[in-house]
Amino acid sequence: MTDCGYPREGIEAPKCTAGVRVLKLTIAYDGTRYHGWQAQAGTKHATIQNILQQALSKILHEPVNIVGSGRTDSGVHAQGQVAHVRMKNCMLPRILQRALDSLLPRDISVIRISRVGNNFHAQFSAQRKRYRYRLVGAARPSPFAQRYVHRVGRPLRVPAMRAAACHLIGTHDMAPFQVMGSPVKDTYRRITDVRVQQQEGEIWIDIEANGFLYKMVRRIVGTLIQVGVGKQTPRVIHEILSTGEAGLVGPTAPACGLSLLSVKY
């Protein structure tokens, strides 16, 4: 055993200095079999945060609290979730990453670990987040993408969806797009980029903003689907944002199509 609790020989442990270090973790996961990111005390549901916390505590021999950039819902995936941990243990990031690699299940992967300043906070330091929603219209998704793509079951008019999506750019009160009864006070968000692309036989809707309300992406996508199937005109987004009329918002799109692509700091 080295000072840093890592059992292999020949790996040089850095000299431990007093105090706490902060590490930034970039994490990818297939959310299919998890009850979302958020640790749930007192339940048996597996969550990403719980699994990471257990693995980290086991490796570092200290209780660890891993703080994510935000929650992802049950069944939602991530290609670039970001989290931080504060720890006393002075294990090198690459050693920690290797140890995590051997403990984590195959559907959760810590793809990068770096040391950051003590002021870094995965949630509060985040400047922008980018989500991608993958869907198909009437076509059948590839059997290899079935866990990551929502099938609408009807043909979609992509140009109309793209025209509707344009109205999202800018700073708006996004309250109509959050789930009713959410406790958030400030519901204004700045949407910096929206793209509706046709890729690999699918439609990808990318949305980047300085923050997201609860189920906001899935309710936006649900509304764009209504436009795509012709139940709404592309102006509906503008109407919702200018009148605050939540009744015009489409049904929340299923979790499986959604992935947190990246968080920018």
Next chain:
Amino acid sequence: MTDCGYPREGIEAPKCTAGVRVLKLTIAYDGTRYHGWQAQAGTKHATIQNILQQALSKILHEPVNIVGSGRTDSGVHAQGQVAHVRMKNCMLPRILQRALDSLLPRDISVIRISRVGNNFHAQFSAQRKRYRYRLVGAARPSPFAQRYVHRVGRPLRVPAMRAAACHLIGTHDMAPFQVMGSPVKDTYRRITDVRVQQQEGEIWIDIEANGFLYKMVRRIVGTLIQVGVGKQTPRVIHEILSTGEAGLVGPTAPACGLSLLSVKY
């Protein structure tokens, strides 16, 4: 109900002519939860052939025997398996495809159906087949590719694997690469293309031949892995082929990494 047993209104059924028609189906599947292609009478194991046969019989109202280009093993995937059916029913291919779409599970997809001449036989008319094996060395595969990629767990020297793979091109007695005790008499196969590529953080080994023996691809890949980790030199393939020494063949690589890419006629 139309003459062709399709219940929707407004879809014109072609005039049925006497005799049997042959349809060629191109099929993609995620083999993870199936016991291979081959129908197994008397067991409860789900196989791709069983599931397709049940769906086809239900739609066509006649017993159907679907004949594949060859078996794929338990856990092996396909992007372009080909099969044929002989049937009396005169349902249009696109109508049949739509009906199959609504009956098949999400991990099996019939991506194309076309009418072919009565002499067409999915197995015996096949000229060439192409398989892809996806693997990684020490790196962790993406959580989204975990079901389709084999992780060796040690760094791989790709140039050495590529040099070894070159020896496969040509017509050889591939008996050392088949599983012991296979009943096939003619074990000569002509390998027309072999590629070892680095793609998307993975290594893809593509092999095209006029036919494959039982577990041949996975035993070739197992041998190339031995070369990749430095346990064998790139000349090992040449030695196996020239001496017939099956003892030099590496362990059979796991099924999950293998996919039948295409069948050429």
